[in-house]
Amino acid sequence: MSADTAVPVRTPVRPAGYRVVRVGKRARFLLHRRAALVAVALVVLLAAVCVAYLCTGESFVAPAEAVKVVLGQPSPDELVVGTLRLPRMVVGLLVGAAFGIAGALIQTVARNPLASPDIIGISQGASALTVGAMTFGLTSYTVLPYLSVVGGIAAAALVYVFAWRGGLHATRFVLIGIGFAIALRSVTTLFLTKGDYLVAQQAQIWMTGSLNGRGWDEAAPIGWALLVLLPAVLWAARAQRTVSMDDDTATALGVRLGRVRLGLVALGVVLASVATGTAGPVDFVALLAPQIARRMTRTAQIPLLCSALLGAVIVVLADLLARRLFSPTELPVGVLTAAVGAPYLIWLIIRGHGGRTGGNA
Amino acid sequence: MTTTCPTDADTTTPSRLTARFLTLAYEDRTVVHELDLAVPDGRVTVIVGPNACGKSTTLRALGRLLKPAGGSVLLDGTELARIPTRTIARSVGLLPQSPVAPEAITVSDLVARGRQPHQRWWQQWSDEDERAVTDAMERTDITALGDRPVDELSGGQRQRVWIAMALAQDTDLLLLDEPTTYLDIAHQVEVLDLVRRLAAPAADGTRGRTVVTVLHDLNQAARYADHLVAMKAGRIVAEGRPEDVVTAGLVREVFGLEAVIVPDPVTGSPLVVPGAPWSPDRSAPSAPSPSSSGKAL
Numbered sequence: 001m002s003a004d005t006a007v008p009v010r011t012p013v014r015p016a017g018y019r020v021v022r023v024g025k026r027a028r029f030l031l032h033r034r035a036a037l038v039a040v041a042l043v044v045l046l047a048a049v050c051v052a053y054l055c056t057g058e059s060f061v062a063p064a065e066a067v068k069v070v071l072g073q074p075s076p077d078e079l080v081v082g083t084l085r086l087p088r089m090v091v092g093l094l095v096g097a098a099f100g101i102a103g104a105l106i107q108t109v110a111r112n113p114l115a116s117p118d119i120i121g122i123s124q125g126a127s128a129l130t131v132g133a134m135t136f137g138l139t140s141y142t143v144l145p146y147l148s149v150v151g152g153i154a155a156a157a158l159v160y161v162f163a164w165r166g167g168l169h170a171t172r173f174v175l176i177g178i179g180f181a182i183a184l185r186s187v188t189t190l191f192l193t194k195g196d197y198l199v200a201q202q203a204q205i206w207m208t209g210s211l212n213g214r215g216w217d218e219a220a221p222i223g224w225a226l227l228v229l230l231p232a233v234l235w236a237a238r239a240q241r242t243v244s245m246d247d248d249t250a251t252a253l254g255v256r257l258g259r260v261r262l263g264l265v266a267l268g269v270v271l272a273s274v275a276t277g278t279a280g281p282v283d284f285v286a287l288l289a290p291q292i293a294r295r296m297t298r299t300a301q302i303p304l305l306c307s308a309l310l311g312a313v314i315v316v317l318a319d320l321l322a323r324r325l326f327s328p329t330e331l332p333v334g335v336l337t338a339a340v341g342a343p344y345l346i347w348l349i350i351r352g353h354g355g356r357t358g359g360n361a
Numbered sequence: 362m363t364t365t366c367p368t369d370a371d372t373t374t375p376s377r378l379t380a381r382f383l384t385l386a387y388e389d390r391t392v393v394h395e396l397d398l399a400v401p402d403g404r405v406t407v408i409v410g411p412n413a414c415g416k417s418t419t420l421r422a423l424g425r426l427l428k429p430a431g432g433s434v435l436l437d438g439t440e441l442a443r444i445p446t447r448t449i450a451r452s453v454g455l456l457p458q459s460p461v462a463p464e465a466i467t468v469s470d471l472v473a474r475g476r477q478p479h480q481r482w483w484q485q486w487s488d489e490d491e492r493a494v495t496d497a498m499e500r501t502d503i504t505a506l507g508d509r510p511v512d513e514l515s516g517g518q519r520q521r522v523w524i525a526m527a528l529a530q531d532t533d534l535l536l537l538d539e540p541t542t543y544l545d546i547a548h549q550v551e552v553l554d555l556v557r558r559l560a561a562p563a564a565d566g567t568r569g570r571t572v573v574t575v576l577h578d579l580n581q582a583a584r585y586a587d588h589l590v591a592m593k594a595g596r597i598v599a600e601g602r603p604e605d606v607v608t609a610g611l612v613r614e615v616f617g618l619e620a621v622i623v624p625d626p627v628t629g630s631p632l633v634v635p636g637a638p639w640s641p642d643r644s645a646p647s648a649p650s651p652s653s654s655g656k657a658l
């Protein structure tokens with residue numbers, strides 16, 4: 001029967017820009033080609049920045065020697081590279097990646113490119129609790145990071161609860177977050193003025209976000225956190241697709257929007273809080289990295305892997321500059337993160353208008 | 362030639378989707394009152410009524426976008442609230458009134474997202490997905506637009522893309538909330554013809570899809586509906602075949618409009634012709650105005 005009817009030959013449609021990747025017999029993944037290329041390019045860039053980071057400092061180390069140390073081979077520069085620079089760089093990498101992913105997730109749920117942990121109160125919650133503890137005499141660097149994690153998560157939970165009204169309204173979430181951020185900042189200021197001068201100075205450095213004196217002890221907790229949360233991040237990368245639609249459409253497609261959003265926000269908040277606990281609220285990384293990444297990949301949602309890589313690039317590069325610009329004085333990395341990322345984002349936005357249709361540089 | 366629906370029809374037609382004593386409210390304002398509705402399978406059901414009569418609200422509840430304040434919506438006899446939302450999404454597709462696409466998304470990417478309820482984390486693209494998406498884009502005539510960003514399309518093209526997304530979901534039931542809103546008359550007809558084609562039985566005799574749609578235009582509703590539901594103030598005033606439902610009395614009762622009903626010259630379905638437009642000649646016959654034709658525009 002069916003052989004008689006001529007079936008017109010038609011080209012099967014696949015989502016434009018994606019490639020279907022088969023893994024084994026049944027598993028098939030959609031891979032965004034441009035996002036994959038950008039990720040590869042970012043890995044190369046990150047590697048270059050890392051080598052530069054390890055080579056420069058009070059004394060210059062040849063790139064070959066630096067790579068040797070990283071690979072665990074004996075080298076005369078073991079002490080400078082392996083003990084001083086490498087651990088601090090690894091902390092920077094992890095903090096940047098965590099902020100990048102956190103920003104991407106929070107911006108996705110809030111549907112707002114300005115939403116990020118340092119805008120909606122997470123950083124401010126972490127600061128308020130940490131600075132409060134400092135002024136009350138608690139200065140142990142083994143306890144403070146955990147307090148900061150608690151502060152960040154508590155602030156986010158409050159914002160979420162207050163923004164809830166039979167559902168999560170994206171704009172409400174951002175506005176209430178901004179309100180909390182302002183309130184918590186004044187609480188922090190109150191602590192700063194009450195506390196003694198030295199504590200206030202120390203707190204100020206922490207609040208700017210700094211990698212000074214960070215080493216393996218700080219790298220381990222955030223490293224573990226990222227590793228443990230990796231399955232959740234992989235889930236989030238897929239779930240992001242659905243929450244980027246409007247609520248009605250997403251629900252009609254069978255998405256349990258409330259749960260998915262809560263999951264994404266919770267993951268973002270935990271990552272941002274852990275990163276803040278490790279290095280303090282390094283401003284703008286979570287805001288910039290996802291926006292730059294998305295403009296590079298031109299995907300319909302914010303690409304998580306590229307955001308993480310870009311966050312790492314920004315923090316490591318900023319810390320390299322922070323260490324060297326006014327050496328021997330070391331600046332807190334937070335002073336420079338915006339300086340590194342913001343001009344590039346602005347350039348991308350300006351170029352974006354002509355680039356979309358014409359593509360002429 | 363024309364699609365005729367069995368005349369014994371509407372009381373005996375099976376129904377997968379039904380509403381019972383459905384009461385719907387926003388906050389504490391009740392919009393729909395104890396509504397009973399059985400959506401006939403394999404037919405086109407059109408809900409009409411004046412603005413704010415609760416027709417879109419009812420459609421949203423049928424698609425579980427709105428939780429009933431009282432009563433229930435049943436899919437195959439089970440309350441929607443008891444069925445996992447993903448399972449519902451494999452049987453019921455819904456196109457909301459003003460859907461929002463993610464920024465910079467391409468047409469084919471958006472249509473492909475209609476496959477969401479059929480996909481798993483590790484199965485992001487099956488042969489079945491490809492067939493459904495290709496099919497949906499062909500039916501809505503947007504195959505050539507596949508690589509274009511949705512933001513760059515015209516209103517008519519965009520609406521067809523959204524319909525394609527709902528079609529790609531490949532559901533037996535399809536709920537469309539005013540699908541013709543942003544379209545010019547040619548595209549309106551195109552979309553409504555597509556709706557009729559979806560509901561038409563396949564060559565092998567299997568039943569077509571069940572479509573429920575809200576329309577603003579009563580004449581279009583009368584032309585395209587198998588089953589017409591007229592609502593007013595949150596209640597169903599009349600339902601049945603358009604030729605039985607659309608009468609001068611109903612138009613007066615539901616819309617508060619004086620009109621004459623004549624047979625549509627093409628389809629024979631009831632055509633609502635409202636009374637003569639206002640003109641100064643009629644309201645003030647003693648003072649004819651030369652600018653009256655200009656004002657009528």
